[in-house]
Amino acid sequence: MHIKSLTVGLVFVAAACGGGGEQAAQQEPAGEAPEAAAPAAGPTANAGEQVYGTTCQVCHQPDGTGMEGQWPALAGSAVVSGDPEIPIRIVLRGMSGEMTRNGVTYNGVMTPWGSQLSDEDVANVLTYVRSSWGNSAAEVTAEQVAAVRTAVDTHPDPFTTDELGIK
Numbered sequence: 001m002h003i004k005s006l007t008v009g010l011v012f013v014a015a016a017c018g019g020g021g022e023q024a025a026q027q028e029p030a031g032e033a034p035e036a037a038a039p040a041a042g043p044t045a046n047a048g049e050q051v052y053g054t055t056c057q058v059c060h061q062p063d064g065t066g067m068e069g070q071w072p073a074l075a076g077s078a079v080v081s082g083d084p085e086i087p088i089r090i091v092l093r094g095m096s097g098e099m100t101r102n103g104v105t106y107n108g109v110m111t112p113w114g115s116q117l118s119d120e121d122v123a124n125v126l127t128y129v130r131s132s133w134g135n136s137a138a139e140v141t142a143e144q145v146a147a148v149r150t151a152v153d154t155h156p157d158p159f160t161t162d163e164l165g166i167k
């Protein structure tokens, strides 16, 4: 398909060289289309991976293993794969407070993402995180995120590990 489009593009270029200036202007967008149509994964997983790449991986790392003592691993995390309400709260409002994972103490602050990510973005990124790197928890829907977003209206600050019961 890609090669075919390229061939067609070359024919267009050849036609343009033959003097059809107006024709070339019309056909330029068609020549660029194959590059934009590349992604191959399912829509939800793919969209979630993109959100993860731009929003989460700087701390939690591309493979979800985090950084010992600084950013907890999302791979193998019971919080990630447990009741989806908890990770939804964490992404919308951020979190802080001491906690222990795999014998390592964390006491950092995660920035909130509620104002930058839509319900779909949060659903997609958590679906991606819950089904990657060996995790295999159920998908998260935009409806679930919308319900939690309403519930956390009265809690603008990051959640503490105490409040979430995830020390």
Ligand code: HEC
Residues within 6 Å of the ligand: 052, 055, 056, 057, 058, 059, 060, 070, 071, 072, 073, 074, 077, 078, 079, 080, 087, 090, 091, 095, 096, 097, 098, 099, 101, 106, 107, 108, 109, 110, 111, 113, 125, 126, 129, 161, 166
């Ligand atoms: C600026 C760095 C940073 C970014 C970006 C970030 N996090 Fe975090 N995240 C943290 C830190 C730090 C903690 C632990 C906070 C603590 O010690 O209380 C954490 C904790 C978590 C936890 C709880 C894990 C557990 O085992 O309890 C989840 C889930 C999580 N983050 C998901 C995400 C997702 C999803 C994104 C992207 C939307 C994201 N984080 C973006 C730093 C970050």
